[in-house]
Every structure is written in structure tokens, then in C-alpha cells.
Amino acid sequence: MNKYELIIIGGGSAGVAAALGAYENGLKKILVIERDSEYGGILQQCIHNGFGLHTFNEELSGPSYAQKYYDLIKDKKEIEFLYNAAVIKIDNKDISVQCEKGLLKYEAQAIILATGCRERPAGAIGLKGDRCSGVYTAGTAQKYLNKQGYLVGKKVFILGSGDIGLIMARRMSLEGAKVIGVAEIQPYSNGLARNIKQCLEDFNIPLYLSHTVESIHGKKRLEYITLIEVDDKLQKIEGSEKKIECDCLLLSIGLIPENTLIEELGVKIDPRTKAAIVDDNYMSSIEGIFVCGNSLHVHDLVDYVSLESRKAGKAAANYVLNGLDNSNLIENKVSNGVSYIVPQHFHLKTDIEFMFRVNKIYKQSYIHVYGNGIDKKIKRLGIVPSEMQKVLLKKEELENLQGELNWEIIE
């Protein structure tokens, strides 16, 4: 049995940052298990710029960001990487790994899940119509184009205004494909404002808000889609159908934290994030199992993933070296416009940065945080669902808190 202080599952942006955080805080035997042949995860197929402004004060491509972050740990003999290796089971703190050397067993005092997220497929929204080729998630199209050098369509329509879809609208346009439009079922865009500008407006690609794809048609290859408008309750408006000819439909309809391993372990799941419930140390409901990055909740920027994961690495190191924090946990409660919050519960020992999202656009509003011992209104202009909100509460603000902490938006 190979024994480590900490095993990190996933060598993407979260895993590498978690390894750095754990190393900086005193761990000497850290293993990162990665199923791909290199570190960096999805960053390796994100060849566009826009990564690293917060972390490195410069705009980098995905692979450069991955390289630059990896450079921070590459000489550390305390951190080992196991590539081309898939964790197929976690049993208590025993990890089964399938790789070309065989079925290997590892044991760790703490485990960090940094497994990223996956894209919602067509089947998850019950997209109606034929089962022709030409329908891909945006990330799959990105992999085909950026890793294998092939376009999956020449006349492209995109469903969903998530960032990967927007990035692919620009990328495929640059490669010569015609991007006909983007439909978004919500009355607002789900992508970052800069991506709407740089990926759609600069390329004259129309964004159809309050629209969705009713059905897809084509016996062999996609031939056309039927676009339909929805009302303010997201119900389809009959008679508003439009036929749009295209040979490719990209889906950018949401990312889901990849949490199969911890679900199998029996970790408690937050139905809102569809991921683990964690405390302010990123520890899940099972002692010694930590979760961070996009496998905890989907972030806007890789910089935030790195930041969070470095903290998770630090917390895991603290746990290994100093043991469990047994102090009471305060529960977060969300209502009125707040769709989720991380961490879901917390100890009263440090400053804590809370991260959450809202369920619609708020122009002028307050974030209202209240509980027994705290009542705070934080003014924010223009809160949108596509941008994660962060609120830092100081240790002194929290220390008299009893019971639970409530979060809401007041317009």
C-alpha cells in the first residue's frame, strides 16, 4: 500500500493549486492523481486568452496559465503526480486507481476531490427530435477543434449563453464556420459580460434572449432546428416557432460538478449546487474528505478556482497536522433570490469569504445578511446570475453569532 498524507484527485487548476496550498502549509507527502497525460485539465483545450488577470496580473491562454501555475510546484519533491490514472473507487481513505500499470491501491490521511465539472448533455433537457449527428456540447466541440484540429460544423447554432458556448462562437467563426445565432431561455445572458461583447457583438452574432430550441431535425446529419420563444414563466409560446437551417447545434446549457466518487462514498450533497456540502475548511460531511474548485461549485474564472483550491489545500494540511476542528458549526440559510451559498456551514474562528449566486438580475439591491448577533446590508449594483458574488465577513462580525446565518437579496 502506498501511503500519503494527502491525495488530491484531479490535476487540473483546482488540484494543482490545492497541492501548492498543502505544501505551503507543511505537508511533505502529497500525491496528485490525474487521468490525463498532463496537468491542467480543461485549461489545456482553452487556447483563448483571458486567464490569470487576478493571479498573475496578465492575460494568459489556458495552457499558459496551467504551465505558470504548475511552475510554482514543479520543483517540489514533496508533490508527486500520477498521470494516466483514473480513481475508480474511494473506500474510507483507501483509493483504487486504474492505470496502465495495473489496479493500484493508495491510502491517505486526507483526500481532496478536485475533479472539475461536466457539461449538461442534450438528454438532460429532453431535447426533442432526431438522433442525427451534429449535436455537441460546446466543450466537446472545443476539444475536437483545439486538440484534434477538426470543426464539428460549418453552419452553427448555439443553445445556451454559457461562457464555453460564447467562446466557441468566436473560435468557430475565426476558423471560418458561420455562427448563425445563440439562443438563451432566460431573459438575460448566462455568460460573462466581456464574452458577450468580445465573442458575439464583435462578430455580429445575434443573441436571442427568451428563446430555446424546440426540436432538432435531420435523418443523418443535422439539417435544421426549430427555435421557439418563451414567456416570462419560461413556457413555450405556440406559434413563435422559427426554422433555422444549420449543420451543427452546440449546447452550452450548464455545468454540473463532477461528484460521482463522493456520491458513492455517501457524502452529503447540496441539491442546489449538486455537489458536496462543505464547511469553511472545504471539508465535506465525511471527515478528511475535502472538495474544491468546479467540483464544489462552478466558478466564473479559473483564478477563483485556484484561490479557493489553495485555501482547501491549506485546510487539508491543517487537518492532517493539527486534527479536526470540533467547534460548533453555524448553518447558512438562503432565501429571496440567493440560489446557493458556499460554504454551507462554518466555524466561528476566522474571517470567511462566502460565495453565492442569485437567481435573476438585480439592478439596485442590497445583500442582506442577518442572524442572532448580526444584521448587515451590503449595497451592490447590478447583481447578475452569471457572476458569482463574494462577501467577506470578519471574524469580529461573526463571533457573537448564534443559531443560523440568513442570506437574501433586497431590491
Added chain:
Amino acid sequence: MYDITIIGAGITGSLIAYYLSEYDFKVLVLEKENDVANGATGANSAMVHSGHDPKPGTLKCKYNLLGNAMYPKLCEDLKVSYKVIGAFVAATSLEEEKKLDELVKQCIDRNVPYELLSGDEAKKLEPNLADDVSKVLSLPSTGIVTPWEVTIAALEEAMLNGVELKLNYEVKSIEKKDDCFLINNDIKTKIIVNCAGVHCDDITNLLRVSPYKTEARKGEYYVLDHLNDTFVSRVIYPVPTIKGKGVLAVPTIHGNILLGPNSDYIEDKDDASTNKGLDFIKKEINKTVKNIPFNKMIHTFAGLRPHIDLNDFYIQEDDEIKNFIHVAGIESPGISAAPAIAKDVVEKILLNKFDYKKKDNYVHREAFIRMDEISDEKKDELIKNNPDFGKIICRCEKISKGQIIDVINRKCGATTIKGVKLRCRPGMGRCQGGFCEPEVLKILAQQLNKDVSEIELNVKDSKILLAKAKEDL
């Protein structure tokens, strides 16, 4: 000259080929699609009914009962999975309870094992039965199976024993000669077995006015991901109505849940698109079960049942054209009945046509490698012998490169993304191939010695990669 040519590589045609391969005939299977099991066989409830339901005196009744009894041994022989999990028929009103009594009578007449349970008794066994369920007919002999695995395995073994398969071969003409048939001015055969599913009447019409008309009845389904908590552990039926068996909840061999089907007559016999039926299923399924984990939905599909206007299976030699055998109208319970139909067609019709002897060098196929079904020690050994089994390609279903290469390089092997998916499941999981499809495509291209741009998703001309970046546009 072939002795016997089977038109259609669905489950019935393939099992006929399999049973024939024991004998010294020259057998050919023709399939118009680029893979087998691509019609009704590939899209249905994936289960073996107990035989409680079909009308008395029908071929459906006879072959369903025989088929249910044959499945365990057949699947053992073919080395594919079969599980007897039982079924509940759930009544929710006094009227429906009376209907259960009629089904009980049929069970008694047919020797189908059964038990009547009160609503409460049943809910102890299946906690997600709907609150309104008041009485349940339990049918313990109901089984589940993956119909395309049976079909692929049957054809693989048939081919190992000399049967030939031509894919992408559409039958467009048949001429009756003195002692044989001539297909497409190309293939000579003494006997034709028509297993063409929804196209049975089209094939027959090439020779004579078909005595039946084949229609397609569409059934749509939802597929749910593997669940950590059991949703249902048996098949849950509503009480049948004049329209059929209703909307079911069915656990599958690989741990998914199917919800469906509806039943809609459609004009275009090749139109397997999903449509409004999905909304109907979402509503109907609530009659029998509750707490349905729709958030675990990963896929939807539609299947086309070959219905004929005679309202029963039509299995006989043509009354005008000698040596032309109809195996038509194999709609539900077609999967359940297929082994018994195939055996009867071989033993009661085809064997009477020839002097024959059994082969003495019969070869059995090897099971597909299922790494999720073997011990860690076995896995380790497998990987040490061939490192490809250590390389996970499909993270959701944990399928290795070695398994994918295996299913491509067999007889009746996979040639498309869907073909690989049906045989060993990459793409069947929660990401639906989002992560693994580009990898599967590369492996297919390598193994088949093709360019990646030639690889197809499912049917002919369903190419995936349309152009090289900055070229061809």
C-alpha cells in the same frame, strides 16, 4: 448460392441465424443499416415479460411464455446478462383491481407464477409506488435483458460458425427463379426469411402483394442515470388498457431506469425522433410511482414497433410463394418472444426444407470483457497482460481502451460511435459521451484504419468531423 438468406439483423433475424449456425447450411444475413440491432431491437423496454398479458390463443401469448422460459439458458449460452427481477402491475382504483383479477385468471391458465398483494404489502417492497396504488399483481418471473447485446452476441457466434453478414445492404428487388430467389440481381438463395421489422411488407411487396400492412408505432422513453438509492427494483406496470401495457418504470441490466413508452402511430416508418410523447410519459408515470428522480435524466429516445394490421405475430411460409418465410409484426412482446420464434422458425419450418447435419466443430463466443463485473485481482491481472485495459476512456461508465478495442475487432464488431456504445457502453453515462467521444473516435479510426473524419455517429453518412481547421471551408 445460399441455402437461407435472412433479411433484417434485429433480434429475431439474428437468433434465427444463431440457431441455424449449428447446422451445415450456407446462411446469409442482410441488413440495410450500418450495424445490427438498429431498429425496434435497439429501442424498447429491454425486458422479458412473464406472459401474463397477451390475449389467449395468440402467437404473442404462445411465444412470450416459451421465450420467458428460454431466456436464462440462452443468455448463459451467449454469455450476456439476464436478470429475473419480477414485476408489479399496480392498480389504483376498484375498476383496475377487477382488471387484476382477470390477469390472475390468465396467469393460472398459463402457469405464470403470480401473487396478489395489498397496496401496503407492495409498498413495503417498493417504497416509491404511488400513494394511490391499492392492489398489486406481482409477477416474479419477469426478467430484464439488453436486447442489442443478445442480438450482437447471437450474430457474433453465428458468424464464428460460418454465417455471413452484409451490412449497408438494402434489398431493392427480389426475383423468384425456378429453384431459388435472386436478390438485387446479385445474391442467389434457396430460401428467404423476412425479418425486416417495420419494412416486412415492403420486402414482401417486392414479390407479391403483401397479405399484411406493416405500420410503425412509436414509443418514446426517458433514461435515468445510475442512482445511489434504489428507485424501483422491479418493473412497475400500470394496469393494461385496450391501448396496451401502458407507461412503465424499468430497471435496466446496467443500473439505469427507463420510463416509457407511449404509443403513437406514425406515417414515416423510419422516423425515430422524440416528440410530444415525452410530455405524456412524464404525466402518466405518476400514476404508478412517486419520487421520480427526473434530475437524473440523461437521455431520451424513441423506438418503432413493427405493428401489422392482423394484430398478432405473422410467422409462416408464404401461402403463394414457396420458400419465402414471413416473420412479421414482431412488436411487443417481441423481445420476450424472439428466442421461441427463432427456434420454431428453424425447427418447424427451415429444417424441414433440407437434409442437414449438425456441425461437429461448433465454436462459442467469448463474453465481452466487463471490468465492472470482475474482482480487483482479475482487473489487475488483465491490465498486466494488456495495459490498454488500464486506460480509462469513459469516466462515467469506467470503460477502458482495451474493452473498446475488443468490441471493434470481433466478428459483428463495432464500426461507429453508437456501435461501440451499444457493445461496451462508453457514452451511456451522465456526460453522454461529452468527454469520451473524441477518444472513442480516435480509437475507431486507428483500429479500422480509417481517417478520423470518416468515422460516423450512428447511421450511414452521420459524420462527426466536417472540416479540418482552416481548411476545406
